[in-house]
Amino acid sequence: MDVPFPPVEPPPSEWALGHLRPSDDEDLVAAGADLDPGTLLVAYRAGLFPMGLGDHGTRPIGWWSPEPRGVLVPGGFRERRSLKKARARFEIRVDTAFTDVMRRCADPEREGRWITDEIIAAYTELHRLGWAHSIETWRDDELVGGLYGVAIGGLFAGESMFHAERDASKVALAALVDIVHADGDARRIIDVQWATEHLERLGVVEWPRANYLAALPEALQAPPVRFD
Structure with a gap:
């Protein structure tokens, strides 16, 4: 697969993950949303990444910001x-x-x-x-x-x-x-x-x-x- 450069910006996410703020003592910030490209990018730009909360990473999706x-x-x-x-x-x-x-x-x-x-x-x-x-x-x-x-x-x-x-x-x-x-x-x-x-x-x-x-x-x- 030829990978484009610069990357292609996808449609924006309907989820406001960029406005979430972690609490002082929790790595898990939120749960839910989707894994659309726009959602993933807004999450990484806010310091978050996804990892499922169910068995072996299944849904619901957790959004994480580790401390430290x-x-x-x-x-x-x-x-x-x-x-x-x-x-x-x-x-x-x-x-x-x-x-x-x-x-x-x-x-x-x-x-x-x-x-x-x-x-x-x-x-x-x-x-x-x-x-x-x-x-x-x-x-x-x-x-x-x-x-x-x-x-x-x-x-x-x-x-x-x-x-x-x-x-x-x-x-x-x-x-x-x-x-x-x-x-x-x-x-x-x-x-x-x-x-x-x-x-x-x-x-x-x-x-x-x-x-x-x-x-x-x-x-x-x-x-x-x-x-x-």
Whole structure:
């Protein structure tokens, strides 16, 4: 699929997600609405992202704004020598297998799975419009790792990653950093939602939610990243 650049702006959402404000101690901000492209974009522009509240991510849709927020800022990525060596084992491709990456991330065998067929369809449509992208690691012409997320201006909102071989997802993240932070624009943010020990070892830091929401408007105003 040829991904358009610049992305195509969809019809506006009928839902006023951009006016919601999180409470001090809750990650969950609201429930309901839909997953239309316009709804997803207004949510990300307001610092929200969707994850279903039912079993394994089914409806109703929850809209989340974590406190604190995991982010990766320009110059923050820690690439150890072992990861540099691992890069040589894989081929990086971009946007060649977007839906396949999502389906691998949605593997029903994964603990805590939340990516439903409805989520896959919604983000595949965002991909068709040029807003969602996949970074893929391949070896011997086989997809063995990758990640996907939403890019708006200087924000890349990472959604999920997978690996079928050791280091494959870390190599995909390293490639994403290369792409998003190539120009050194300090406004750019890679948002990973919730930090984990694994991500913190790679340079992800936790920001208070207020800091993230304060930095978000400038990130959104940065020039859009080209993924082609």
